[in-house]
Amino acid sequence: MKPKIAPFENLVEAFNALPGVGRKSAIRLAYHLVMENNYAGVKLAHAIEEGVGAIRTCTRCHNMSEDELCTVCADPGRDRTKLCIVQSAKDILSIEESGQYDGIYYVVSRLEDMDESHLQAATAGVREVIFAFPPSIATDTMILYIEEKLSHADLLFTRIAQGVPTGVELENVDMLSLGRALEARVRV
Ligand SMILES: [Zn+2]
Numbered sequence: 001m002k003p004k005i006a007p008f009e010n011l012v013e014a015f016n017a018l019p020g021v022g023r024k025s026a027i028r029l030a031y032h033l034v035m036e037n038n039y040a041g042v043k044l045a046h047a048i049e050e051g052v053g054a055i056r057t058c059t060r061c062h063n064m065s066e067d068e069l070c071t072v073c074a075d076p077g078r079d080r081t082k083l084c085i086v087q088s089a090k091d092i093l094s095i096e097e098s099g100q101y102d103g104i105y106y107v108v109s110r111l112e113d114m115d116e117s118h119l120q121a122a123t124a125g126v127r128e129v130i131f132a133f134p135p136s137i138a139t140d141t142m143i144l145y146i147e148e149k150l151s152h153a154d155l156l157f158t159r160i161a162q163g164v165p166t167g168v169e170l171e172n173v174d175m176l177s178l179g180r181a182l183e184a185r186v187r188v
Contacts (some may be wrong), residue, residue, distance in 0.1 A: 100179035
């Protein structure tokens with residue numbers, strides 16, 4: 001049996017459990033932190049503890065937030081007539097990075113978890129609902145469903161242009177194309 005140093009192996013396993021980190025990379029990262037850069041290790045541990053403990057979801061739009069309302073919802077400069085519906089708060093990060101959108105957001109991860117009255121409340125004062133979903137059969141179904149639930153209100157429904165390739169997650173679309181897709185949105 002190979003001799004193993006338990007605390008080192010635990011660290012390797014923790015890295016290996018993260019998305020996109022294979023065992024080789026996990027070993028490299030763990031070795032770096034315990035043997036080459038202790039300071040970075042302590043800093044990382046602190047940042048993880050702080051991040052995991054302090055971040056929750058915005059009560060209004062389900063974005064990542066430190067407070068009850070996220071920085072977008074709390075910003076008086078945002079255009080509240082535009083509501084962009086995304087599948088994940090991660091997508092808000094991508095859209096904000098593109099710098100092409102000044103409206104507000106709403107996260108709907110799964111239709112099963114969608115709180116209809118909460119979504120209705122979020123659309124108060126909204127004139128355009130933009131679906132920033134990557135194109136797929138599943139997201140088409142989501143769009144139809146949400147549109148029907150909001151059909152009583154006089155809303156314009158649009159979706160980001162099909163420049164975003166099918167089956168690709170928004171976080172993997174480069175900023176320029178995401179910005180263009182948002183600008184060139186089309187009526188649903
Ligand atoms: Zn929010």
